[in-house]
Amino acid sequence: MSAVTRLSMELDGWQAAWKQLEAFLDRMDGVADQDAPHVQTVCALLPVFNVIERARRRAVGIALAPALAAAPRGEGLSAVSVGSLVGSESRLPGVEELEFAVGTIGADGDGKLTGAALLAGTVTLFAFRDEKHGGEVAVRVPTYDFGPLSASGTVEDAIDAGLFTTDQRKDAAESGVAELGTWTGLRASRRAELKTTSETVSLSSVLDGLSVSSSSSAFDPVASGAATRQIECLADRNVLLQAKATLEEQGAAPELTDALQRAADSLQASATDYGAVATALQPPRTVIASVSGLASLKTTLRRADSPGIPGQLSNELTTLDIEAGKGMDEAVASRLAYPDGSLRMLRTLEWSLRFHWVFRQRWFDVRNRAALAPLLKLVLKPFCDSLTRVLAGQPTGIPLVGPVALVKDTLTQATALSVTPTVDLGQVQPGHVAHVGGDRPTLALVLGWEVKGAEKRLRITPLNVSIATDAKLPGIAGLVRSGTPVDGSAVSVSSQELMDGHAAAGPQADGVVQEVIALGAKLNLILGQGGGALGLVPPAVAAPYPGQTFQLLPPVEVGATRLFLDGIPLASTSGSSKPVQVARPGELLLVRGADDEGTWWQGVATVDTVDVRTGAAARADDEVTTTPTPLGCGDDEEVVVITLRDLQMPKALVRDVTLRRDFKGFGGPSLATGVMLPIELDSGTANLTVQDGGVTKTVLRDPELRAATTVLKSWLGVPT
Numbered sequence: 003m004s005a006v007t008r009l010s011m012e013l014d015g016w017q018a019a020w021k022q023l024e025a026f027l028d029r030m031d032g033v034a035d036q037d038a039p040h041v042q043t044v045c046a047l048l049p050v051f052n053v054i055e056r057a058r059r060r061a062v063g064i065a066l067a068p069a070l071a072a073a074p075r076g077e078g079l080s081a082v083s084v085g086s087l088v089g090s091e092s093r094l095p096g097v098e099e100l101e102f103a104v105g106t107i108g109a110d111g112d113g114k115l116t117g118a119a120l121l122a123g124t125v126t127l128f129a130f131r132d133e134k135h136g137g138e139v140a141v142r143v144p145t146y147d148f149g150p151l152s153a154s155g156t157v158e159d160a161i162d163a164g165l166f167t168t169d170q171r172k173d174a175a176e177s178g179v180a181e182l183g184t185w186t187g188l189r190a191s192r193r194a195e196l197k198t199t200s201e202t203v204s205l206s207s208v209l210d211g212l213s214v215s216s217s218s219s220a221f222d223p224v225a226s227g228a229a230t231r232q233i234e235c236l237a238d239r240n241v242l243l244q245a246k247a248t249l250e251e252q253g254a255a256p257e258l259t260d261a262l263q264r265a266a267d268s269l270q271a272s273a274t275d276y277g278a279v280a281t282a283l284q285p286p287r288t289v290i291a292s293v294s295g296l297a298s299l300k301t302t303l304r305r306a307d308s309p310g311i312p313g314q315l316s317n318e319l320t321t322l323d324i325e326a327g328k329g330m331d332e333a334v335a336s337r338l339a340y341p342d343g344s345l346r347m348l349r350t351l352e353w354s355l356r357f358h359w360v361f362r363q364r365w366f367d368v369r370n371r372a373a374l375a376p377l378l379k380l381v382l383k384p385f386c387d388s389l390t391r392v393l394a395g396q397p398t399g400i401p402l403v404g405p406v407a408l409v410k411d412t413l414t415q416a417t418a419l420s421v422t423p424t425v426d427l428g429q430v431q432p433g434h435v436a437h438v439g440g441d442r443p444t445l446a447l448v449l450g451w452e453v454k455g456a457e458k459r460l461r462i463t464p465l466n467v468s469i470a471t472d473a474k475l476p477g478i479a480g481l482v483r484s485g486t487p488v489d490g491s492a493v494s495v496s497s498q499e500l501m502d503g504h505a506a507a508g509p510q511a512d513g514v515v516q517e518v519i520a521l522g523a524k525l526n527l528i529l530g531q532g533g534g535a536l537g538l539v540p541p542a543v544a545a546p547y548p549g550q551t552f553q554l555l556p557p558v559e560v561g562a563t564r565l566f567l568d569g570i571p572l573a574s575t576s577g578s579s580k581p582v583q584v585a586r587p588g589e590l591l592l593v594r595g596a597d598d599e600g601t602w603w604q605g606v607a608t609v610d611t612v613d614v615r616t617g618a619a620a621r622a623d624d625e626v627t628t629t630p631t632p633l634g635c636g637d638d639e640e641v642v643v644i645t646l647r648d649l650q651m652p653k654a655l656v657r658d659v660t661l662r663r664d665f666k667g668f669g670g671p672s673l674a675t676g677v678m679l680p681i682e683l684d685s686g687t688a689n690l691t692v693q694d695g696g697v698t699k700t701v702l703r704d705p706e707l708r709a710a711t712t713v714l715k716s717w718l719g720v721p722t
Contacts (some may be wrong), residue, residue, distance in 0.1 A: 003500035005380045005381050006381055006432055006450070006718055006719070008363070009377040009378065009718060010718050010719075010720055011378075011383050012373055012377055012674070013674045013718075013720070014371075016374065016671065016674035016675050017090075017371075017507035017674065017675055017676070019362070019365065019366070019369075019675075020361070020675040020677060020679070023143040023358075023362055023609055024677075025684065026354075026355060027141075028353070029351060030348070030351040030352065030355060031340060033344060033348045033351060034075075034145075034348055035345045036344045036347075037193060037337060037344035037345055037348050037714070039073065039252050039253075039333075039337045040333040040334075040337045040344060040345075041074045041075070041147060041250075041333075041337070041345075042074055042196075042252050043249065043252055043329060043330070043332075043333040044072070044097060044100070044330065044333050044334065044337070045073055045074055045097070045145070045147060046067045046245045046248040046249050046252075047098060047245065047249075047326050047329055047330045047333070047595075048072055048094070049241045049244075049245060050241070050242060050262070050322070050326050051069065051094055051189070051240060051323075051326065051330070051525070052068045052069060052094060052241075053238040053241050053265075053269075054315070054322065054323050054326075055067075055068070055094060055320055055338065056234060056238060057238070057269075057315055057316070057319050058315060060204060060231060060234075060306075060307050060308075061204060061206065061307050061308045061313060061314060061315055062202075062204060062314075063198070063202035063203045063204050063207070064198055064202040065196075065338070066092060066093060066094040066189070066192055066193060067093045067094065068093070068094060068238065069093065069094040069096035069097075070086070070087075070093075070096040070097065070098055070148045071148065071149070072096060072097045072147045072148055072603060073147060073149075074147060075145040075147065076124075076145060076146050076148060076149040079148065079149030079150075079682055080149055080150075080364065081124070081149055081150040081151070081152040081245060082148055082149050082150070082151060082152065083095075083151075083152050083153070083155070084121065084151065084153070084154075084155030084156070084157060085155075087101075087121075087157050087160075088157055088158070088160075091163070091192060091195060092192065092195070094189065094192075095185055095188045095189050095192065096148065097146070097147040097148050098148055099164050099165055099185070099188065100147075100165070100337060100338060100345055101119070101121060101146060101148075101349075102157065102160040102164045102165070102166075103164055103165040103166035103182065103338050104166075104338060104343070104345055104346045104349050104408060105119045105120060105121050105349075106120040106121075107119065107120070107121070107161050107168065107171065108120050108156055108161075111247075112382075115168050116158075117158075117159050117160070117161040117162040117167075117168050118156045118158045118159065118160065118161065119156070119157045119161055119164075120154070120155075120156055121144075121146075121151055121154065121155060121156075121157065122144060122154050122353060122356070122531045123151045123152060123153040123154040123155070124142055124143065124144060124145070124146065124150035124151045124152075124669055125142065125143060125356065126140050126142045127139070127142070127143060127355070127356065127359050127682070128140075128141055128359075128680035128681070128682040128683070129141065129680055129681070129683070130678075130680060131678050131680065131689055131700050131702070131703075132677060132678040132702065132704055133652065133678070133702050133704035133705075135641065136601060136702075137699065137700040137702060138700045141680075143352035143353070143355055143356050143607070143648035144349055144352045144353065145352065147347075154321065155682065164183070164188065164564055165182055165183040165184075165185070165188060165338060166180070166183070166336070166338065166340075167183070168181050170182065170183075174340050174341075178341075178619065178682060179340075179341030180339075180341075182335070182338055182340065183341075184331045184334070184335070184470055185327075185330045185331050185334045186327040186330065189327075190268070191419075192437045193363055203312070204307045204308075205224060205227045205228065205231065205303060205307060206300065206303040206304040206306070206307040206308075206312075207474050208223060208224055208227075209221075209224045209286070209299070209300050209303050210280075210300055210304075212224070212290075212296075213295055213296070214290060214291055214292070214296055216290070217294030218290070219288055221283050221287060221290060224279070224283060224303070225279075225280055225283035225284070228276045228277075228279040228280040228283065228303065228306070228561075229276070229277075229280040231272075231273075231276045231306070232273045232277045232280060233267045233277035233492050235270070235272045235276060236269070236273045236275035238269050239266045239269040239270055239273070242262045242263075242265055242266040242269070242322075243262070243263075243266050245262060246259050246262040246263060246266070246540075249262070254329060254691065255325070255328075255329065257325050258325040258326060258328070258329050258688075261318070261321045261322040261324075261325040261326070262322060262326075263320075264318045264321070264322070265316075265318045265319050265322040267318070267597075268309055268316050268318035268319060271309065272305075272306045272307075272309060272310075273306055275302050275303070276303075276306045278302055279299060279302055279303050279306065281448055283299075288626050292425050300559070317498075317618070322570070335407060336472065350451065350472035362509050363682060366671055366683045367683075370669075370670050370671055370684075374670045374671065374674055375535070375536055375537075376643055377537075378536055378670050378673070379536050379537065379538050381432065381433070381717075381718070382397075382433070382525075382529070382536070382538055383433070383538060384431050384434060384526070385432075385433035385447075385452075385525060385717070386433075386525060386529075386538060386539070386540050386541060387399065387433070388400075388433055388434055388435040388447075388538070389435070389518065389521050389522060389525065389543075390541040391435075391492075392435055392445065392493060392495065392518055393495065393518070393541055393543065394598065395492050395493070395494050395495075396492055397490045397491060397492050398434065398435040398436065398437060398445075398490040398491075398492070398493075399434060399435075400430060400434035400435060400436050400448060400490040400491060401429035401430060401434075401490075402425060402430070402436070402488070402489055402490055403425070403426060404424075404425065405422070405487070406421050406422045406425045406487065406488045406489060407422055407484075407485050407486060407487050407488060408420060408421060408438075408482060408483070408484050408485065408486045408488060409419065409421060409422060409423070409484060410484055410523075411481060411482070411483055411484050412464075412467075412481070412482045413467070413480055413481055413482075414464075414465055414466065414467035414468075414469060414480040414481070414513075415464040415465060415466075416462075416465045417461065417462060417463070417464055418459040418460065418461055418462065419436070419438070419446060419459060419460040419462060419465075419488060420457055420458070420459050421458055421459065421488055422454055422458070423457065423458055423461060425458060427451040427458060427460070430448060430450070430451050430460070431686045432448065432449045432450055432717060432718070433447070433448070433558050433717075434448045434490075435447055435448065435490075435521075436448055436460065436462075436488050436489065437487075437488070437489055437490060437491045437492075437493055438465075438482055438487075438488055439486055439487040439488075439489075439491075440477065440482055440483060440484060440486035440487070441476040441477025441478075441483070441510060441542070442467050442468050442476075442477040442478070442479075442481065442482055442510050442511075442512055442513065443493075443510075443511050443513065443514055444459065444465065444466050444467050444468070444482070444511075444513030444517060445466075445493070445513070445514055445517040445518065446462040446463075446465055446488075446517075447462055447463040447521060448461070448462055449461045449462060449463065449716075449717055449718075449719060450719060458654060460488070461719070463515075463716065463717070464703060465482070466478050466513040466516055466517045466520070466588065467481065467482055467513050468480070468509055468510050468511065468512045468513050470509035470510060470512070472509065475508060475509060475510045476510055477510055493514055495514060495515055495518055497544040498578065498579070498580075499515050500515060500518065500519060500543055500544040500545070500586075501544055501546045501576070501578045501586075502515075502544065502578075502582055502583075502586070503515060503516060503519060503581045503582075503583065503585075503586025503587055503588075503589070504562040505615045506665050512587075515586075516586065516587050516588040517588070517603075519543060519586050519587075519588055519589050520588040520589065520590070522540065522541065522542075522543030523543075523589050523591075524590060524713045525540035525541075525587075526540055526590075526663075526665040526667070527590055527606065527665055527667070527709060527710050527713060528667060528668065528673065528710050528713060528714055529667045530665050530666045530667020530668075530688075531663070531665050531666075531667075533665070533667075534666065534667035534668070534669070534686060534688075535668075535669040535670065535684075535685075535686020535687070536667075536669075538671060544577075544662060545586075545589075546576045546577060546578055546582045546584060546585075546586075547571055547575055547576050547577065547584055548573065548577050549661045550571065551660050551661070551664070552567050552568075552571065552584060552660060552661040552662070553567070553568040553569065553659070553660055553661075554566060554567060554568060554593070554595070554659040554660060555567070555568045555632040555634055555635070555641075555659075556595065556632070556655060556656050556657055556659050557632075557654050557655060557656045557659075558593060558595060558649075558651065558654065558655040558659050559629065559654045560651055560652065560653065560654055561649065561651075562629045562646065562649050562651075563628055563629045563645065563646055563649075564620075564623075564627050564629040564631075564643055564644065564645055564646065565607065565643075565644040565646065565649075565661065566631065566632055566635065566641050566642070566643060566644075567584065567641065567642035567644070568622070569663070570614065570640060570642055572661040573583060583612040583642075584612060584642060584644075584661075585612050585644055585661075586609060586612075587609055587610060587611060587671075588608070588609065589608075589609045589665075590606050590607070590608055590609075590709070591606070591607050591609060591657045591661050591662065591663060592604055592605070592661070592662045592663065592664070592665065592706065593605050593606070593651065593655070593659065593660070593661060593662075594655075594659070594660050594662060594696075594701060595655030595656070595657065595658050595659030595660065596655060596656065596657050596659075596694065597654060597655060597656060598654070598656050599653075600699070601653070601699075601702065602652060602692055602694070602699050602700070602701040602702060603652070603655065603701070603702050603704075603705060604646060604690065604701050604702070604703050604706050605649065605650055605704065605705030605706055605709070606648075606649075606650070606705065606706055606709035606710075607644075607646050607648070607649045607661070608646060608647040608648040608649070609644060609645075609646065609647070610645045610646055610647045611644075611645045612642065612643070612644050612645075613642075613645075614640055614641070614642055614643070615640065615641060615643050616637065616638060616639065616640055616641075617631060617635035617636050617637045617638070617639050617641060618638070620635060620641060620643050621635075621637075627645070627661060644661075650705050651702075651705055652705060658692075658694075664717055666687075666688040666689075666690065667710075668674065668684075668686070668687045668707060668710055669684040669685065669686025669687040670684070671683055671684035671686075671687075672684045672686075672687045672707060673707075673710060673711060673714055676707065676708070676711045677707075678702070678703055678704055678707055687703075690703060
């Protein structure tokens with residue numbers, strides 16, 4: 003079995019392996035999407051219940067402590083420890099209770115269930131850097147809504163005091179039907195455990211205990227307390243309005259959103275009353291010297307503490323408590339439903355991925371070192387070796403014995419050469435270069451050979467035959483005649499010819515020079531300049547303006563056929579003894595820039611021609627080329643116009659667009675799968691970043707990778 007066949011089979015295996023993992027990730031994303039509306043509801047309602055508890059404390063002097071801070075997937079929250087999840091009997095039930103309900107239950111040494119909840123610490127498995135995910139997106143599991151859990155741990159007695167007790171779990175396992183507790187039920191049981199003390203009194207009760215004969219300093223706690231509560235009510239009002247906006251987006255019941263608005267209005271009224279009390283108790287406090295004035299002040303403060311019945315929540319907040327409780331119970335039930343609640347399924351997939359990832363990562367690493375990298379190196383080495391021989395002026399190394407000639411006229415872009423039937427092609431390998439002589443000489447990159455009846459053919463990349471039409475030139479434009487010799491004889495290509503992109507002998511021989519340039523650029527695209535992860539170094543092909551990056555005039559549209567340089571580079575920096583263009587026909591160059599959303603892309607452009615034209619002359623071709631000349635080009639201003647054979651870019655680039663030759667190449671795993679794999683799976687593929695407005699952004703190389711895999715597959719004879 004040939005190395006090319008073995009490599010093709012290996013690529014199939016890699017693509018299947020990645021698709022399995024990608025399907026797993028897609029399934030996890032799908033469940034996360036199912037969970038998203040419910041987690042949004044839970045995280046929006048918890049602050050609402052914190053507001054209600056603060057109102058209860060103002061009314062009766064006692065309430066549950068605020069729930070743990072929560073955000074969907076813990077976005078923006080700092081890491082927490084297991085200890086912060088413990089001791090929640092006097093705390094408003096939060097998202098940790100949902101985790102206890104879906105978490106693993108602990109057991110002692112005898113296998114007896116202990117009622118402890120076991121939670122896995124959050125770990126970052128990898129980060130995406132691809133087009134699908136929009137750049138550097140970390141995959142962390144589990145994604146707790148209270149934030150990342152710093153380490154795995156146990157929360158004692160959490161199961162039986164929560165939403166899914168040990169007995170309920172046993173019943174579910176035996177019958178397949180689960181009866182879970184409700185969030186509002188758990189909250190009610192915690193409220194019932196709260197104990198009143200001499201200190202748990204409302205602020206209005208404190209003022210009720212004072213009279214006109216009380217010392218002025220006795221009113222200090224009331225004054226400061228009223229001012230504090232005014233600020234608290236206004237802040238809580240904003241919390242309710244923000245929750246209303248979020249819940250409206252989630253399609254919440256009108257009864258809930260209306261209750262939020264009415265409760266917010268009630269808090270505004272309470273804030274006004276607290277403010278009136280705080281103002282009245284500012285020095286010199288003349289109001290406390292008047293029996294009627296003090297009585298009026300007490301009435302105002304009682305109304306602020308309890309806008310409805312004294313010692314109770316206002317009607318508006320009571321209604322909100324009921325409606326919000328319905329919404330919370332519904333969202334929690336959807337997330338915890340046994341066995342397919344959205345949170346339950348998400349955690350199962352996350353925990354599975356965590357352990358599956360370890361083995362998949364190991365497979366990628368071992369398989370790459372043992373099979374993929376050696377095969378890629380084995381297959382691509384002849385391409386590098388043949389180009390090295392050509393550049394050194396040596397015979398190309400293709401094993402053709404005796405006189406071999408074309409037996410058919412062959413047009414430019416042909417993908418096969420019909421040669422002398424008696425020639426032995428058994429030793430020809432993909433990557434060998436054949437010298438095609440005649441009046442229109444060129445080089446042919448051989449990909450293999452085949453026999454069609456009595457006809458023997460060399461399979462090649464599209465043949466590059468000069469199409470120059472000057473009547474004084476020898477041969478026929480774009481045609482190699484039957485009888486033309488095909489062999490491995492040496493050719494002479496100078497550095498100046500490579501920088502020019504044209505043969506010194508005349509346009510009829512440009513095919514030789516341009517094929518060398520194209521092969522060198524394609525090897526750089528795959529392997530990177532100076533080599534990379536495969537340890538295979540492509541030979542350096544002389545190029546003009548070495549190491550320079552050229553600014554392009556934006557925009558560069560999707561499928562652009564022309565690029566326009568922003569300014570004309572100095573000839574003194576070209577590295578040539580005579581004026582040369584910035585690029586050569588057939589050359590591959592990188593195009594990098596940002597789209598209108600600030601995402602950075604890097605793709606590959608294939609050059610056709612390069613001209614220096616006036617803005618007016620460039621505009622004259624706008625209708626023909628479909629890519630308009632940028633408005634910044636003055637009619638009398640000269641501009642470098644690069645006409646393209648191909649440019650694949652998914653989005654238009656609107657700023658900071660550059661043309662460059664700094665190829666980094668790709669690691670074997672990304673080449674094999676055709677995907678910009680996480681660096682944990684393919685450390686050989688460079689992660690390019692740029693500074694954009696003080697922010698480090700990943701350059702998405704997906705278009706560049708697609709170009710590289712297209713070249714590789716074409717060399718292997720695999721459909722692209």
